[in-house]
Amino acid sequence: MNPTHTRRRVAAALAAAALSVSMGVALAPQASADEGGTPFGPGCASVPKEGPGSVEGMADDPVATAASNNPALSTLVAAVKKAGLVDTLNNAKDITVFAPTNDAFAKIPKSDLDKVLADKDMLTKILTYHVVDQPVTKADLADGSFKTLEGGTLTTSGSGDSYKVNDTATIVCGEVHTSNATVHVIDTVLMPK
Template identity: 35%
Template sequence: MLLGAPAHAQTAAPATVVALTARTPELSTFHKLVQQAGLNASLEGSGPVTVFAPTNDAFKAVPAAAMDKLSKDPEWLKSVLSYHVVPGALKAGNINANSALTTVNGAQITASKAGDFVTVDEGLVTQADLVAGNGVVHVIDRVLMPAVKK
């Protein structure tokens, strides 16, 4: 703490997970896609929700054909983004060795913890427990893709 700075000068948590992603530079692609998919209203609700938000670099690693499909197929985009959202506020400390989680679109993902490392399916949590008024955001290094329904 800086000398002379009032104790209450700490930055308040953003009101929503959407506001949190908006002010986190490495999540700008995720934030833009949430807006494009029209999911901001559901992520600005009272929650609580847990969002596993891929970084900009994670989106850059997605094959061009898959990103093209996301940009042209609004339902697929919603499905992929919803696959990163779990009901309830789940902090990293509450994740067990293998925790089966149900996403908001009904799919199953697995969160695992080994020592200080937390993974979600194939994604590594690089920044945990970013708290917003309506939930928690964990930054991950990979875009999670749901199984394609036939």
């Protein structure tokens, strides 16, 4: 796989994951039983009980599409669209997206966020940093280290239903499944080094 294709695949996966997280864990765990467990975390309670944005509804759609069905992930979805990563994320297979919620994006000063949104290369770099080219289940989160599509590394730690990513972001709704991804919704946007 050439580096450009890999970057695009990662960026797409990140965007999709971010969308899912921003939507407050709108991705579904209904894929097959071998794809992992059920969603966990306090943010899962805000997921709609039925319809396209519900866990069941999202399980049938690829990650970017699934995220677009949940208003809590609208900032992530907009960023993924702006970076041109929708098709990349939707066409990727067996990826994991650490998806920031709208509240996560709101932590970034508006002037800084506007600069990133205006710089497609930087936006793509940040979004693809949120995507891992392999399934990451709850069992993998206790003490994990994962290479991202951007080329950097994410670390995870925790136990029970409480997990951190890079010691800065908390997983608010983890292990949400779409047709092509595992999504862990997070409360902070991750920044590559």
